[in-house]
Amino acid sequence: MFRIFPSVPITWRSPSCVQFGVDDPVLIDGLLPADVALVGELQMGVGSAQYYSRAQDLGADLGRASSLITLLGEAGVMVPDDSDAVKMTKSSPLLATAQIFTLSPDRVSRLLGDSPILVVGPLRAITEQYLSASGFAIAEQHRVEDLDLLSSPLVITTSYLVPDIHTATWLTDREVPHCQVVIGEYSLEVTGLIQPGATPCAICDCLRKKDADDSWLDQYPQIRALPDRESLSDPLSRALGALNVVQILRRSLLRPDTAPVHRNVSLATGIGTDETLAFHPRCQCRASVPHFDLVHEQAQ
Structure with missing residues (x-):
């Protein structure tokens, strides 16, 4: 199936x-009337055999028709040919996401929908x-203790201050991947995806805070017990926190080779800065890599 996103x-x-496109437009000039008609076919979606048959009907050179597909593919505007995008409606948000990440829409759907997401804390609803x-799947449970870990x-996790x-x-002990949002007075922090x-882990950052402030x-x-934090926090903080954590989680799932980040977002400007997560030397979260070179080491 040939189809332009x-x-x-x-x-x-x-x-x-x-x-094609606006942010970084791609121009194709010198199109003949037959080429223009083929672009229209590609906007609708057409099977590969039908495409070349249609090109012949229009009197187009097959080499030229093939070059058009190559040009559009190199421009990043074509849906990958292993996709079932034809089954998706034009308004599906996954089509735009697939274009951004250069993935097939059905792959995006699987990556975002395979793992149910549980949100806990005051930012759960938004x-x-x-x-x-x-395009994420939302877990039916509302408490981590009720999660089906086999799924x-x-x-x-979301919290104030x-x-x-x-x-x-609890999540680290059970090896459950998670992200974290903390809404502060002047900024918010998003951490993820913690594996x-x-x-x-989250404790690494806590230990760094303790290094800076022994108390x-x-x-x-x-601080956790302070009342009325939701009503006393900046009204835009919840939307900013939710938006940033979903964006970070989406990127982590669609580009798994991306290093997890700690993002600090100013509530005054909305500008965020990312730092790569770093292990704390006193935290025990780093999994040791076993070396089974010797029999007695295996026994240990």
């Missing part, structure tokens, strides 16, 4: 010059709205 804006600069709109769930250490520790045993852990329970 429906999310690609297409305009004509002249009867023989077409523009975060679930962004997750649903982005490969992912969790997003300080991280939810209790939930993060227990493979990436730095941080002593103050932690008092």
Whole structure:
């Protein structure tokens, strides 16, 4: 199946010059009337055999018709040929996501929908709205203790002022991947995707905070107990926190080779800065790599 991503804006600069995209436009000039007709076929979606048959009917050179497919593929505007995008409606948000990440829409659908996402904490409702709109599957459970760990769930923890250490520790102990959102007074922090045993954990960052302030852990329970934090926090903080964590989680799943980040977002400007997660030397979260070179080591 040959098909141009429906999310690609297409305009004509002249009867023989077409523009694909706006942010970084791709121009193809010198099109003949038969080429123009083939572009229309590709917008609708056409099987490969039908495409070349249609080219012959239009009197187009088959080599030229093949070159058009090659040009559009190199421009990144064609749906990958292993995709079932024809089954998706033109309004499906996954088509635009697939175009951004250069993946087939059905692969995007699988990667985002295979693992149910549980959101805990005060940002649950608004975060679930962004997750649903982005194509994620939402877990039926509302508590981490009720999760079916065999379903490969992912969790997003949300809190005010300080991280939810209790939930993060519970998830790390059970090797459940998770992200973390903390809404502060002047900024918010998003951490993810934490893969227990493979990436730095939430406690690594807590230990760094303790290094900077020796009484941080002593103050932690008092800060967690402060009332009315939702009404006392910046009204845009919840939307910013939800949006950023969903964006980070989406990128982590669609580009798994991307290193997990710690993002700090200013509530005044909305500008975020990313730092790569780093292990803390005193944290025990790093999984040791076993070496079974000797029999007695295997026994140990």
